[in-house]
Amino acid sequence: MKYRIASLVLGDAVLALCALYSALLMRFGYHEECNHYIFDNLQIPIFVIVVFIFSSYLAECFEISRNIKKRAMLINILIAAVMSFFVLSALYYLSPALMIGRGLLALTLFCFIVYQIAWHFLFFFSHNSPRFSQRVLIVGVGLVAYQIAEMIRKAHGGYQLSGFVQCTGESQWQGIAKEEIISSADSLRDAAFDSQADIVVIALTERRGMFPLRDALSCKLNGIELLDAPTFYELIAGKLMLEQITPSWFIYSTGFNRPVIITTVKRIIDILLAVVGLVLSLPLLPLLAIAIKIDSPGPLLFSQLRVGNREDLFRLYKFRTMRQDAEAKSGAVWSQVNDPRITRFGAFMRKTRLDEIPQLYNVLVGQMSFVGPRPERPEFVEKLKEQIPYYSRRHFIKPGLTGWAQVRYPYGASVEDALEKLRYDLYYVKNLSSFLDTLIFLDTIKVVLFGRGR
Numbered sequence: 339m340k341y342r343i344a345s346l347v348l349g350d351a352v353l354a355l356c357a358l359y360s361a362l363l364m365r366f367g368y369h370e371e372c373n374h375y376i377f378d379n380l381q382i383p384i385f386v387i388v389v390f391i392f393s394s395y396l397a398e399c400f401e402i403s404r405n406i407k408k409r410a411m412l413i414n415i416l417i418a419a420v421m422s423f424f425v426l427s428a429l430y431y432l433s434p435a436l437m438i439g440r441g442l443l444a445l446t447l448f449c450f451i452v453y454q455i456a457w458h459f460l461f462f463f464s465h466n467s468p469r470f471s472q473r474v475l476i477v478g479v480g481l482v483a484y485q486i487a488e489m490i491r492k493a494h495g496g497y498q499l500s501g502f503v504q505c506t507g508e509s510q511w512q513g514i515a516k517e518e519i520i521s522s523a524d525s526l527r528d529a530a531f532d533s534q535a536d537i538v539v540i541a542l543t544e545r546r547g548m549f550p551l552r553d554a555l556s557c558k559l560n561g562i563e564l565l566d567a568p569t570f571y572e573l574i575a576g577k578l579m580l581e582q583i584t585p586s587w588f589i590y591s592t593g594f595n596r597p598v599i600i601t602t603v604k605r606i607i608d609i610l611l612a613v614v615g616l617v618l619s620l621p622l623l624p625l626l627a628i629a630i631k632i633d634s635p636g637p638l639l640f641s642q643l644r645v646g647n648r649e650d651l652f653r654l655y656k657f658r659t660m661r662q663d664a665e666a667k668s669g670a671v672w673s674q675v676n677d678p679r680i681t682r683f684g685a686f687m688r689k690t691r692l693d694e695i696p697q698l699y700n701v702l703v704g705q706m707s708f709v710g711p712r713p714e715r716p717e718f719v720e721k722l723k724e725q726i727p728y729y730s731r732r733h734f735i736k737p738g739l740t741g742w743a744q745v746r747y748p749y750g751a752s753v754e755d756a757l758e759k760l761r762y763d764l765y766y767v768k769n770l771s772s773f774l775d776t777l778i779f780l781d782t783i784k785v786v787l788f789g790r791g792r
Contacts, residue, residue, distance in 0.1 A: 345461070346461060354383075354450055386426070392780075393421040394415070412455065415451060415455055471496055473500045473534055474538075475503060477538060478504075478541040479502050479504045482541045483542075485567075485571075503522065503526055505522070508542065508543065537563045568583050580726075580757070596770060609701075612699075626657060630684075633682055633683035634684075638657065640660070642715065645713055646706070646733070654706075690786055691786050704736075706736055709778050711735070712737060726756060726760060728760070732763040743759040744785075745785060746762050
């Protein structure tokens, strides 16, 4: 998934530069000054590219799923172009040194719209066409195999189900049709060749005594990629298949690495963003304080113990969004959608994430990071550790203001929701990188701008 987004973003960046160059040629004809304009004033094309890409991201131009309609793709691209025009016009007014002229800007946007439509439609059809999809052969006919097959059918393109291979002694799941079983495990290699499979997924409910080791090795040596069910699930869903994961999987799987360079860079970025965030929020603080006091009686700030890195406890700070006596009778309970304990202005702050401004202090002192699993209350953590396997693994890194689970999963207030969020949290811990942090940060901006918060 992240490679799909990266490909689209990189393509758009190149096309944005091409659009600016094309506009220069259309307006002034071929001249050496065009080359000087592009290469001697790099801040201008870089600035234009960043605005184009950011506007496209906010307009969800990179959300290309199998079910998206052509009209929706076209509308998203046009919305992004309009956003780019107004953003650049406003910024040119504030910083004339970056101005390229309104006529040239209009031509650049026109060229970029044409290029972007052609590129996105080409990417969409190639990515979702069976001709360009990777064919997947599933070893197994049980529940796990059925779940993997359903994911392939519902995936955002790129994969096509070739069929199932049944192993001796494994019961067939009721959702799998007999005609979809194309072979037995004794002829796995032949089945992979006959179905032209690019990937063989081992999705056995029980491997002992069933796993076709010799044929699987033959497939591997003949250039066919072999993946286990949890790895393939992670590849498609962007989360972990906890039910099929064993401690040895954590040990031998790739990921779960925290190189010193990444940790150091992440901490430096956290400090810079926290300082910038606190400075920018200073004018808002008096207004928020007055609004909170007018809305309901009680303190301005709310603090609560949370579980942090290595399960160390720390005190998290927020602007108060609930009544002062919210848990006086009930004790510690999960917050819910349309929670009656939340005040009117508190609901607005939660939607816009303004209530989390004080947590910039937690980031600044090193108790939290900007991106990471959301910190949970110790009362809930003890309960969840008893009911959910591997729950404590999410505490191997610092908790964050925002995270992969927050931007990928709607608001939850139950053990089942906690399990689903853990799938995303552990995916983040496993695949920790600057690219993933940037993706989460941009998604969080969309959440704040469009009021998709809890």
